[in-house]
Amino acid sequence: xxxxxxxxxxxxxxxxxxxxxxxxxxxxxxxxxxxxxxxxxxxxxxxxxxxxxxxxxxxxxxxxxxxxxxxxxxxxxxxxxxxxxxxxxxxxxxxxxxxxxxxxxxxxxxxxxxx
Amino acid sequence: xxxxxxxxxxxxxxxxxxxxxxxxxxxxxxxxxxxxxxxxxxxxxxxxxxxxxxxxxxxxxxxxxxxxxxxxxxxxxxxxxxxxxxxxxxxxxxxxxxxxxxxxxxxxxxxxx
Numbered sequence: 060x061x062x063x064x065x066x067x068x069x070x071x072x073x074x075x076x077x078x079x080x081x082x083x084x085x086x087x088x089x090x091x092x093x094x095x096x097x098x099x100x101x102x103x104x105x106x107x108x109x110x111x112x113x114x115x116x117x118x119x120x121x122x123x124x125x126x127x128x129x130x131x132x133x134x135x136x137x138x139x140x141x142x143x144x145x146x147x148x149x150x151x152x153x154x155x156x157x158x159x160x161x162x163x164x165x166x167x168x169x170x171x172x173x174x
Numbered sequence: 175x176x177x178x179x180x181x182x183x184x185x186x187x188x189x190x191x192x193x194x195x196x197x198x199x200x201x202x203x204x205x206x207x208x209x210x211x212x213x214x215x216x217x218x219x220x221x222x223x224x225x226x227x228x229x230x231x232x233x234x235x236x237x238x239x240x241x242x243x244x245x246x247x248x249x250x251x252x253x254x255x256x257x258x259x260x261x262x263x264x265x266x267x268x269x270x271x272x273x274x275x276x277x278x279x280x281x282x283x284x285x286x287x
Binding site for chain 2: 063100101103117162166167168
């Protein structure tokens with residue numbers, strides 16, 4: 060069983076489109092995250108949710124809107140896609156909000172290419 | 175954020191031990207030390223974490239200096255599958271950034287057959 064899964068694995072779309080990336084975890088964790096890895100390979104957190112409540116929003120453009128329908132899911136919707144949004148997006152989850160004493164489990168990533 | 179410093183790259187031979195260092199001189203008393211790695215074309219993978227005492231698990235060992243200002247990730251017998259970028263991270267402990275992992279550039283580990 061995959062602990063953290065993301066769909067789709069690859070997403071190619073044109074500028075201006077709206078797209079969503081889905082994430083599901085079957086670990087029973089309370090906290091979920093979205094990270095972005097750009098072309099220079101730097102990983103940066105975008106959002107975190109705890110029990111469906113937004114906890115971290117790292118100055119991400121409001122074209123990005125996370126949605127958590129339940130504790131096991133955290134989807135990422137992106138409006139009006141721009142070339143600079145091309146990156147690999149990783150979903151993650153952890154047992155505890157504080158996250159210091161609990162590891163984060165990452166999904167396999169979604170490679171988004173905007174043309 | 176407490177910051178970490180790691181060498182850009184290290185090399186090892188297969189089946190030899192690897193010691194990956196990390197400096198975190200501004201660590202606070204409640205900061206945990208986490209290690210993650212990212213294999214090519216995969217998501218980051220948790221390796222190990224600790225607070226004060228040395229830690230062992232099936233993947234690696236974590237040796238923490240007595241003053242906690244540095245730590246070393248030890249892979250006892252490197253395999254080709256261990257070739258990855260290794261990140262030493264101190265997760266955010268408070269404020270509005272609970273649990274936030276700040277990834278630096280990490281150490282690129284190359285394992286030679």
